[in-house]
Amino acid sequence: MVNVIPLVITINHKFGSGGAYLGQRIAERLNMMYIDHQIIDVTARKLNISSEEVIAGDEKPTSFWHSLLQYFAYIDTNTYAALDSKPVTNHQIFNAEAEAMLEFYKGKSAVILGRGSSYILADHPRHVSIFLYADSAYRASRIQEINNISEQESLKLVKSTDKMRDLYIREMTGHELEDACQYNLSLDTGILGLDETEKIILEYIHLRFGEM
Structure with a gap:
């Protein structure tokens, strides 16, 4: 029996562009594992911290951590005794998430969403890297x-999340999130729509690897 190297599809995306929706759809269509929030629990166990702490620093730049620690400095130390220990940095979280990704997909084909996965798995021999974006x-x-929030709230959330993700990827990988040269496919979901984007991704995979 010939051992086939697992296919790994990584999806980096702008917040709100449909990355999670399309990642799940592609995984379902190709009968592949979908990896997203599962990474948080594994990372928490690796670093011996709570999942909430991982979420707080997930895809956040160092500047965010500085602000968070300054805020915690004003909190009652009896309530937050854990602050006596050295805080976990976003570099530690990034490295632990990278280890978790490698463990999850090992031996299995998978669709992995965000968290620098396109850079972490760049050298994988059967890797499709995708970037999804759309206008604000x-x-x-x-x-x-x-x-179910207001237009003003959603625009503010998009702007702040974009800024944090861009800084995070630059800091952790040395790359620019929106550099299309880093990906096999860069698609504007706002222009194409989610259904057409899904079709294009599946067609690309079929052309490159044959029927799955």
Whole structure:
């Protein structure tokens, strides 16, 4: 029997562009594992911290951590005794998440969402790297509908999340999140729509690897 190297599809995306939705759809269509929030629990165990602490620093730049620690400095030390120990940095979280990714997909084909996965798995021999984006108005509209918040709140959330993700990827990988040269496919979901984007991704995979 010939051992086939697992296919790994990584999806980096702008907030609100449909990355999670399309990642799950592609995984379902190709009968592959979908990896997203599972990484948080594994990372927490590796670092011996709570999942909430991982979420707080997940895809956040160092500047965010500095602000967070300054805030905690004003909190009652009896309530937050854990602050006596050295805080976990975003570099430690990034490295632990990278280890978790490698453990999850080992021996299995998988779709992995965000967290620098395109860079972490760049040398994998059967790797498809995808970047999804759209203009702010389209993304804010999706976020507004999904989270039932105001237009102003959704636009603010898009702007702040974009800034944090861009800084995080630059700091952790030395690359720019929106540099299309780093990906096999860069698709504007606002122009194409989610259904057409899904079709294009599947067609690309079929052309490159044959029927799955």
